[in-house]
Amino acid sequence: MELKNAVAGTLESGDIMIQIGPGEGLQVELQSSVEAQFGRQIKELIKETLTGLGIDNAYVKATDKGALDCTIRARVTAAAVRSTGVDVWK
């Protein structure tokens, strides 16, 4: 799948901003206010969500302000849809 640069989410507390673009394999760069406790889980969730959408090659920059898993999944999905042009919600 071809990826364009796309963004979803905000830098508000409780949210996560996902910037996605072309890459080789799934690379996730994460900055998080809860990095020490949840960084590992957040990266895994981002990769898992992308894989679930059929994306195996992407570079993701994630800036997290303590988002819950449901929020992370929603922001990653929205960024992926904007990036690929494929509407997964139909």
Add this chain to the structure above:
Amino acid sequence: MRNSKVVSLEEAIRRSGLKDGMTISFHHHFRGGDKVVNMVVDKLAGMGFKDLKLAASSLSDVHSPLIEHIKNGVITGISTSGLRGQLASEISHGLMSEPVVFRSHGGRGSAIANGDLHIDVAFLGASSCDCLGNASGCPRSENAKSICGSLGYALPDAKHADHVVVLTDDLVDYPNVPKSISACDVESVVVVESVGDSSKISSGAIRDSKNPRDILLAQQAAKVIINSGYFVDGFSIQTGTGGASLAAVKYIRESMIEKGIKASFALGGITAHMVKLHEEGLIGRLIDVQSFDKVAAESIASDQLHQEVSAVEYASADNPGSAVHALDIVILSALEVDVDFNVNVLVGSDGVIRGAIGGHPDTAEDSALSIIVCPLLRGRIPCVVPKVTTLITPGAGVDVVVTEYGIAVNPRRPEIAARLKEAGLKVVDIHDLAAKATSVIGVPDPLPFGDKVVGIVMDRHGKVLDKIYNIK
């Protein structure tokens, strides 16, 4: 010779006999607006002092210049109730070789009174002072530049320090009455441009919440109080500085009016909320160790029934005369509560020091009913946890925990649980709250603590309660 006590800061330091290795002390009544700590330590550094121990009643964001003084060896030891901001972060990452000693406000008062914490020279800011050293946190002339109200945390220092220097930004005619600090305890008076920015007193921990979750928590806390069995005519109350505990006062007030119940006194850090209830006749007396905003500071200046108390009179564990022993209800906040009802208010869930002990353990232990109000989650950070990061208030003194997912009552207080259930409140097991948090956020990875002790938490009886390790 009347003005012989009034000297420059440098001369006051010289007269004090201060030497390297000695302990200097400060109060934090100007909170985020304090100017005395930085001013005095800058001067001491300039005069070449080294290896000083700084005993503050608390420190905040504004004291980040201390970082340089620590690096340069001017300050080598700190004792305080709390640390915030950059200074706290640097210390958490291992800035100092000697651990910071943390005490509650009552614990500090006791430690000063019984000699555990010996102060060589106290530097105490005051909003008015006369030429002999009678000092007050209240303004007394049209030239007044500041106001901080109660000087409660400075009073043990004034009484027990070997040498006392009062710094003031308004030197007034003798006698400055009523006084908080007596001229008999003061060796030098230093006139400075400003001791503190009063407009910044109500910064830091205190906020007036419009957050709907805080309001829900406040309503629940008020219902707990009203149905606890302690909400009777003549009760006494203290509230912490969290948004929800301040908002709870509003709902308690409505119920007091409705039921015709009046409080005998409100204790502790006094806020505008409490002053309002007092002026409405709902609270008989205000016992004020710290005026938390300008309204409270102005009230203590003009109202006979709004009484200043020292940290010892407020919350000392070993003095049976301290006011906490007469306290019925306290509402407090928390960073973390664990399944044994232990509370942490000092170290963040990221392992970085970010708060203050305050009177938390003092009031929780001695009050008849202590209520902790906190959300289950703050973002992804859980507030009800299997084990607190740092132990500040032992669970034996904590009776009720109010969250938006239910109210947990310490099994030591079954009679309270029964009353709350009877009133239709949602009483839950605290283990279920911790499990609920985990179900939403997952299990956090352990924090990357190192093996260097950066902080020691003393309990209010003078024993080591917990240690804080450096965070990587």
